[in-house]
Amino acid sequence: MQPTTVIVVADKTSLKRPFIFLNAVNMALCFFMLAVTVSSHRYLLGGTKVRLSLSGLVCLYILGFGCLLLSVLGVCGACKEKRWCLILFAVGMAAASQTMLVKTALTYQPIYEAEVVDRESSLRESALKMPLGENSLVNRTLLEHMQAYYKCCGLVEGYKDWGSSIPASCLCEYPERRCVRLRGNFTVGAQKKQLIYQEPCLPLYMASVKRAFSIAIGFKFGSAMFWVVLLVLSIKLMVQIKRKKEFLALLQTHKYCVPGTS
Template identity: 30%
Template sequence: MTQVNSCLKWLLTIFNIIFAIVGVIIIMIGMESQLSYANGALALDVHTFRKPELYIVGSIIMVIAILGAVGAYNESKACMILFLVCMILGSIVMLLLGSLTAVIRSKLPAVLEAAYRPALPLDRTLYDMRNQMERLQTKMECCGLFSFEDWEGNIPRSCLCSKLWGTCQEVHNKGSQLPKMSVHAKACVPIIEEESLMLADVYVGVFFTLAVLGLLGMVLSSIMIHQLRNPSRPVAVLMSVPAYFNQPPPRYEELQNIVPSTN
């Protein structure tokens, strides 16, 4: 086995363990997160990544991390070269995905506006669409797509709000015998937009964090490959010790000659 710097070896091994943990976290995010609260009702079509993609990304990261950890621990040149190639390609892909997600995030409010505005007014929509909208309002505790006025006064019971549990407002409802109704103050589309932007921010953060980790992995793996190819030659700056640290301490006689005499 070729002798390499032990600190570099363990640093790269620990790095890949952390990298594998990141992959596990991404898989967990894919299990827990989704872009829409609707669970199929008014499903959002403008999403960047769904859960299957997160599973794939997390699994690939774990495989690459295991490859790097095994290559670093066993000082395998082939594994480290393959790991370096994966780091280069992975960093490029993560930068592209992060940039693409950032662009999609900036256009998301306009896309939501264009997607839901044609459905107005809600009291004149198709029966199935109305039922989906009422289920959405019940689940998300909202009223209307953009405002309670989307119902044009024919406000359904799914908009009703209890002052003990939610933020309510008093509105007039011409479709009811009651002169006033207490409905949810928030509309549904702003809530969907807020949660979608937050999830997009998570994706952007994950992609750019992975890109930075990839760059770090590239540096560490390049140094180790250099040592595996040139075991007797230290790596400049990072692995070599400055010459003045290797000099022996001055002897007592030399110090005594330097100190000026008091006579």
């Protein structure tokens, strides 16, 4: 009885499905990045620092659209096992991740000074114009929106920053620990013996700004590292596709010899 030889051809592209799944995640990430960029662009159009942030916005637009197209190219290359698609994908992801890391590292300090330090200095300058009711209508409106959102009153010394004219946005709708009973001669929105917010707004607002800044920087570095992971997976997938094609070509030449058979 002649021995029987069974040749099992295993799947040589085991990284295909994880690669496609991570590219789908990257597409969602790119859509989110573009949405945030568009929102930031609209916000900056109403400010005075458009020129300073224009280069950063253009870079984010290019990275968002570029990585989105690269993910489409990478998925096509993985599904059809086209190595040239994966090569272009790897080159693009290498450039995108390096650009994001370098751009974030170089602009960290300028953006921190513009978005955190300068903003805090501007608010402290407004606090020096005591009482706060003497500020411009735009500044007073912004302060009242801040007080209603963060449930605070004033900027540095609480409700005392407003002098005798305290706005209604300082009033506590429900009794809380951060509320204090108002005493003294006050007019307009707040009257005697009413509860108003005790905490000043500047520490709460700046803590929120710093937290948002940290999240934005972490998102940029995280995106860059995620693209590095996709780069490594694409290289490994290219190697697997090459080995699979070489193995199949070897079988088709009928020169594959199995030990123990003639």
